[in-house]
Each structure stands twice: as C-alpha cells, then as structure tokens.
Amino acid sequence: MALLASPLAWSHGSVTPQAVDIKDLEPLGDEWREENPYRDHPQQELAIDIGARAYNSNCAACHGLEAKSGGIAPDLRELENGAWGDEWFKERVINGAERNGRVLMPRMADYVSQEGLWAIRTWLETVSMETTGQ
Numbered sequence: 001m002a003l004l005a006s007p008l009a010w011s012h013g014s015v016t017p018q019a020v021d022i023k024d025l026e027p028l029g030d031e032w033r034e035e036n037p038y039r040d041h042p043q044q045e046l047a048i049d050i051g052a053r054a055y056n057s058n059c060a061a062c063h064g065l066e067a068k069s070g071g072i073a074p075d076l077r078e079l080e081n082g083a084w085g086d087e088w089f090k091e092r093v094i095n096g097a098e099r100n101g102r103v104l105m106p107r108m109a110d111y112v113s114q115e116g117l118w119a120i121r122t123w124l125e126t127v128s129m130e131t132t133g134q
Helices: 005-009 042-057 081-096 114-127
Strands: 097-099 102-105
Touching: 042 114, 081 114
Parallel strands: none
Antiparallel strands: 097 102
C-alpha cells in the first residue's frame, strides 16, 4: 500500500509529451543530424534555456529533476558529452526503449521535434557529471 501512495510509483509510465517552443531556434530540417548542432553554436545559450524547460516538461518525470535519477530510469548526468553521447542520445530519442514488449521509454522523436530534442541534449551537457566534475 505504501508503494502505491508513493509519488515515485506514479512518476514513471504514461507521460503525455508536452509541446516545446522552438520558434527562435535555427530549423534543422527533417534529416536527423549525427551530432548536436547546437553545441558551440551561436544559439547554444538559447538551446540550453529551451532544453531545460523541455526536459522538465518531458523527461523529468522518469529521469528526475536536474537529470538526477531516483533509480527508475537512467541518470542522464552520466551520459558522455560529445559525439559518442550524441549517438546514444539520438538512438534513444528516435527509437525509444522496450524490454520484453514493455515500453520503458517512448519514441520521443514521435512527439518532440529534432530541434527540441537537441536542445534537451544541449542542456544535459551543462548538468553532466563530466561538466560538473562529479
């Protein structure tokens, strides 16, 4: 009974994706980029701001506030910065994750634009363990 009353019991699972306001970000087109296009870009700071808001509305319920997982989903602060981390991130947001027919993470690219997802990635690099020295 205590588990059912726990906020964590309800924080994972069906999360309705929220719109991400990307109108001021440079459009990226339909073809997915291989690496984060907003890293070292003139709009990097804007992407970080948009990414923080987008993460909180679409990812924090499962991955935790400030990307600090409570154990339900991977701690995204552990995601490597740079191209290798981009590859893993892109794979997950485009394809989601399933195990034994159970959806662990929805295909976020079905709900959030490439611009919004790369903005989230840009923000994640600001809180990564690599960046913060943890």
